Amino acid sequence: MLALFLAEGRDLLTRVEADLQLLAAEPAAREAQESIFRSLHSLKGMSATVGFDEAAATLHAAESLLEMVRDRGVMERQECLLLIDVGDALRSALDAAEQGIAPDAPLAELTIRLAELTPRTSPARGARTRDNATRTVQRATSVNGASWRVEVRIAADSAMPSARALLVQRRLAAIAPVLRVAPDADAQAADTWDRALTLWLGHAADAPALDAALIARTALLAGEVADCQVAREVERREVMPHAQGRTVRIPVERLDDLLDLVGELVLARDRLVRSVPTSDETARQALDDASRLITQLRDAVLVSRMVPLSEVFDRFPRHVRETAQALGKDIDLVLEGRELEVDRSLLDELSDPIMHLLRNAIDHGLETSDARVAAGKPAHGRLVVRAARDGSMVAVTVADDGRGVDRAHVAARAAAHGVPDADALAQDDQGLLQLLARPGLSTARSVTALSGRGVGVDAVLTRVQSLGGRLDLATASGTGTAITLRLPLSVAMLRALLVRVAGETYSIPLSTVHATHRAEALQLHAPASGSVDVEIDGEVMRVVSLRSHLGLPAADDVYGHLVVLEGATGRVALYVDACTSQQEIVVKPLQRVRGAARTFSGGTILSDGTPSLILDINTLP
Amino acid sequence: MSHRILVCDDALFMRTLVGDILQQAGFTVCGQAETGAQAVAQYKALKPDLVTMDIVMPDMGGIDAVKAITTWDPNAKVVMCSAMGQQALVNEALQAGASDFVVKPFQPNRVIEAVQRVLG
Numbered sequence: 001m002l003a004l005f006l007a008e009g010r011d012l013l014t015r016v017e018a019d020l021q022l023l024a025a026e027p028a029a030r031e032a033q034e035s036i037f038r039s040l041h042s043l044k045g046m047s048a049t050v051g052f053d054e055a056a057a058t059l060h061a062a063e064s065l066l067e068m069v070r071d072r073g074v075m076e077r078q079e080c081l082l083l084i085d086v087g088d089a090l091r092s093a094l095d096a097a098e099q100g101i102a103p104d105a106p107l108a109e110l111t112i113r114l115a116e117l118t119p120r121t122s123p124a125r126g127a128r129t130r131d132n133a134t135r136t137v138q139r140a141t142s143v144n145g146a147s148w149r150v151e152v153r154i155a156a157d158s159a160m161p162s163a164r165a166l167l168v169q170r171r172l173a174a175i176a177p178v179l180r181v182a183p184d185a186d187a188q189a190a191d192t193w194d195r196a197l198t199l200w201l202g203h204a205a206d207a208p209a210l211d212a213a214l215i216a217r218t219a220l221l222a223g224e225v226a227d228c229q230v231a232r233e234v235e236r237r238e239v240m241p242h243a244q245g246r247t248v249r250i251p252v253e254r255l256d257d258l259l260d261l262v263g264e265l266v267l268a269r270d271r272l273v274r275s276v277p278t279s280d281e282t283a284r285q286a287l288d289d290a291s292r293l294i295t296q297l298r299d300a301v302l303v304s305r306m307v308p309l310s311e312v313f314d315r316f317p318r319h320v321r322e323t324a325q326a327l328g329k330d331i332d333l334v335l336e337g338r339e340l341e342v343d344r345s346l347l348d349e350l351s352d353p354i355m356h357l358l359r360n361a362i363d364h365g366l367e368t369s370d371a372r373v374a375a376g377k378p379a380h381g382r383l384v385v386r387a388a389r390d391g392s393m394v395a396v397t398v399a400d401d402g403r404g405v406d407r408a409h410v411a412a413r414a415a416a417h418g419v420p421d422a423d424a425l426a427q428d429d430q431g432l433l434q435l436l437a438r439p440g441l442s443t444a445r446s447v448t449a450l451s452g453r454g455v456g457v458d459a460v461l462t463r464v465q466s467l468g469g470r471l472d473l474a475t476a477s478g479t480g481t482a483i484t485l486r487l488p489l490s491v492a493m494l495r496a497l498l499v500r501v502a503g504e505t506y507s508i509p510l511s512t513v514h515a516t517h518r519a520e521a522l523q524l525h526a527p528a529s530g531s532v533d534v535e536i537d538g539e540v541m542r543v544v545s546l547r548s549h550l551g552l553p554a555a556d557d558v559y560g561h562l563v564v565l566e567g568a569t570g571r572v573a574l575y576v577d578a579c580t581s582q583q584e585i586v587v588k589p590l591q592r593v594r595g596a597a598r599t600f601s602g603g604t605i606l607s608d609g610t611p612s613l614i615l616d617i618n619t620l621p
Numbered sequence: 622m623s624h625r626i627l628v629c630d631d632a633l634f635m636r637t638l639v640g641d642i643l644q645q646a647g648f649t650v651c652g653q654a655e656t657g658a659q660a661v662a663q664y665k666a667l668k669p670d671l672v673t674m675d676i677v678m679p680d681m682g683g684i685d686a687v688k689a690i691t692t693w694d695p696n697a698k699v700v701m702c703s704a705m706g707q708q709a710l711v712n713e714a715l716q717a718g719a720s721d722f723v724v725k726p727f728q729p730n731r732v733i734e735a736v737q738r739v740l741g
Contacts (some may be wrong), residue, residue, distance in 0.1 A: 158707040159705060159724035160703070162708055163711040166715050167715065168714070185712070223734060223738050325695060328692060
């Protein structure tokens with residue numbers, strides 16, 4: 001249907017253009033005037049039918065102008081030029097519709113100019129046309145990422161409906177991000193505003209109990225609200241051509257189940273591959289085909305779990321505004337890469353660490369306006385949250401242009417806490433991060449209600465590492481601080497190093513592994529008897545025996561492997577019986593049983609069908 | 622214990638009117654201010670549960686007073702009292718941190734409703 005509309009619409013516009021050229025030469029050509037009128041009228045009806053309200057409004061105004069021209073008998077040059085502009089704008093609107101993108105043609109503006117050229121329209125009617133046109137534009141638009149649409153009517157006896165509308169917006173903003181309000185404040189200020197307001201609310205992950213009744217109750221709390229209708233919005237992702245209106249909402253649990261099943265399917269395939277003899281040519285061929293399809297299926301399931309970062313990013317403006325307000329700071333927030341897609345499970349994990357970093361930046365990094373001006377900086381602090389793909393990882397950077405981390409201060413605090421070589425460590429960004437991430441080492445000069453209790457950076461680092469990611473710091477005195485967290489795009493699948501201890505296979509996220517070494521080459525003495533230090537490549541680090549960590553008896557075999565891990569507080573060498581292989585694993589969450597030791601972050605089934613636990617390296621002593 | 626309210630308006634008539642409305646509804650008027658500067662000083666001294674704030678006042682206007690009060694106490698609850706036709710100023714006051722507003726001429730029930738909404 002859309003294709004037909006587009007094709008016929010373009011035909012009509014071509015005819016209009018030809019008629020306008022004729023009229024430019026012969027302004028009194030009656031037949032051309034009639035023809036344009038009919039073409040525009042047809043296009044108007046078609047546009048309204050397919051929901052192109054904005055175009056319909058413009059065409060309606062053009063039609064009125066044509067009526068006047070027809071009555072007068074002659075088309076003025078000015079009118080002809082304007083109609084040519086209208087034709088161009090409509091054509092680009094059709095092009096945009098075909099590509100599934102929002103039109104940027106200035107249709108609303110053209111509607112107004114058309115109305116201005118039609119003096120038969122009384123001023124009052126002109127104003128209303130303008131207002132209607134504006135509203136149509138806004139109401140015809142859907143909002144990306146919106147979960148709820150709230151229609152509010154301000155009471156007729158409200159003396160200040162737009163101020164009341166602002167209160168409605170603010171009440172709702174307290175329970176969910178308000179992504180858009182229509183009409184906007186300027187249109188509300190017009191006398192012709194009909195007191196109807198539409199608000200689009202985003203996803204509020206921190207308020208899972210959000211429902212229509214709660215939203216309506218909250219809106220009514222603003223007072224002078226005559227009516228409130230709440231509707232669930234079909235969430236729109238990136239506007240995809242041809243895919244609009246063909247979206248299905250699926251509970252994330254079902255996608256989890258689907259991923260689990262695909263994971264099992266992959267394992268079953270691997271078992272099958274091993275059991276089918278290579279001599280059986282036909283079976284091998286069939287198996288290869290099935291294998292390829294299973295891999296494609298797995299990728300398709302993983303892709304279906306991808307959601308844009310905007311779902312969490314869109315919560316930051318409010319968070320930052322409130323925090324900045326509470327701390328009396330002026331901050332400009334810049335969000336980049338909110339359209340980047342990540343696995344659903346990762347999205348939920350990203351929010352808290354980023355919130356932590358934002359809070360730290362606002363509290364400690366950014367100065368007050370007075371201090372900034374005194375330092376020759378713009379009065380407003382700048383806070384940037386930038387997301388980008390980095391190979392198979394997503395990198396999210398929180399950068400401020402504040403005072404930077406005070407290395408001497410951090411070093412002094414760390415030394416006071418008994419950290420050796422704190423001065424040397426603090427000179428280097430990565431060393432500084434290690435110091436900052438020391439549990440309990442708060443560098444805040446004063447503890448505020450918002451941060452500075454020393455749980456910030458170490459909490460973030462622990463969280464990020466348990467997800468198989470890493471944290472990087474860059475800071476310069478007086479110019480600012482940037483902290484980048486890198487996480488795998490999908491936390492449901494990860495590459496693991498498989499190690500053996502006492503006949504069992506354990507998985508270690510490969511992203512946390514720095515290196516592996518044969519232990520006997522390092523002349524390690526009795527590693528199983530507890531924690532000792534070892535020197536590897538000139539660096540002294542603790543050795544932790546996985547056997548004793550798991551409460552298993554010491555091994556008879558003195559030969560083993562050391563796996564060097566990037567821990568929250570520096571490198572640790574993990575002593576294991578053997579490193580066996582690397583493998584892509586599907587992470588399954590573990591039920592936490594009766595206060596069991598938090599040694600493992602999850603479990604998985606290996607390709608040979610044996611279960612394996614995934615080691616949480618942050619729980620190592 | 623009834624809520625304590627600070628009433629700010631440069632006109633004694635208005636302060637009295639608002640005060641009467643509030644007292645009849647069972648609220649306590651704990652203080653009055655004639656200028657924005659007085660309002661800020663009184664707020665810090667009295668720490669009232671709520672403030673009613675006129676917009677146009679000499680010395681320091683109501684909007685600046687709202688800014689000063691909400692900077693000092695981000696949880697401050699301020700209800701603006703505005704004349705007809707000052708919608709832009711009311712919007713500005715709401716942006717500055719005011720919680721609600723009532724429009725003159727005051728209808729007692731409107732004032733009470735606004736105060737109760739804000740006190741939750």
